[in-house]
Amino acid sequence: MTDSSASLSFFARLWLAWLCFWRCLVSREFAQAVLPASRAYDSGQLAQLPAGGAAAAPKEPPKPVEVKPAAPPPAPPPEREHASALSLLGMLQREGRLVDFLQENVAAFSDAEVGAAARIIHEGCRKVVNQYLTLQPVLPQSEGDKVTVPAGFDAQRTRLTGNVAGQPPYNGTLRHHGWVTTDVKFPSVSPAMDPRVLAPAEVELG
Structure with a gap:
């Protein structure tokens, strides 16, 4: 200057x-x-000093803007959260009368009567499972075969029973090959439907 x-x-x-x-x-x-x-x-x-001669007022630092986290959406009611599972149970009831069978006191029936009912239930429930779920055995061997469980095996897919000692690999007999779901094709549940209703009451009018 x-x-x-x-x-x-x-x-x-x-x-x-x-x-x-x-x-x-x-x-x-x-x-x-x-x-x-x-x-x-x-x-x-x-x-x-600025050109006008007067001292410029000191600028206050900008106040930090407090950003509040967005509130999480409200949790859906239990019947909506588990709508797919309830829908599957409803289909098992509709096709195989599974809920009726499970709620029945089968001790009052003979083995022949229970066996006849189980055949009908098996047919309907198998139809639903094959329609909406793709299942495969966890292990491809047949039950009773000798199998080797390697080191680092997945404990969720393979459960060891009997005398478990030492470190893998383990040698044993396959008692059950297990099941794993590889595909799920559940239909969407309409918001207008109450998934808690597994089967409506039936009233026959005379």
Whole structure:
């Protein structure tokens, strides 16, 4: 910044001082405008003043914006959360009368009667399972075959029984090949349907 006071004569500066003196006395606004320049000159910061002569007010740092985490959506009611499972149970009831069979006290029936009912239930439930689920054995061997369980086996897919000692690999006899679901094709459940109703009550009118 160029010092403009070097081009002013002594008398010019005297006249300017006299003029500023009286204007400061009669005008509060003029005095308020000159005061920042006077303080900046005394502190050696005159070059930092803006072109208008008044010191710029210090800018306050922006206040941090508090971002509140979005509220999680409300949990669906249990019947909606488990609608697919209830829908499957409803299909097993519709095709195989599974719920009727499970709720029946079979101790009051003979083995022949239970066996005859089980055949009908088996046929209907098998139809539903094959329609909506694809199942495969966990192990391809037949039950009774000798199998080797390698190190690092998946404990969810293979359960060891009997005398379990030492470290794998283990040698044993396959008692059950297990089942794993490889594909699920459940139909969507309409929001208008109540999935808790596994089978409607049937009323025959006379």
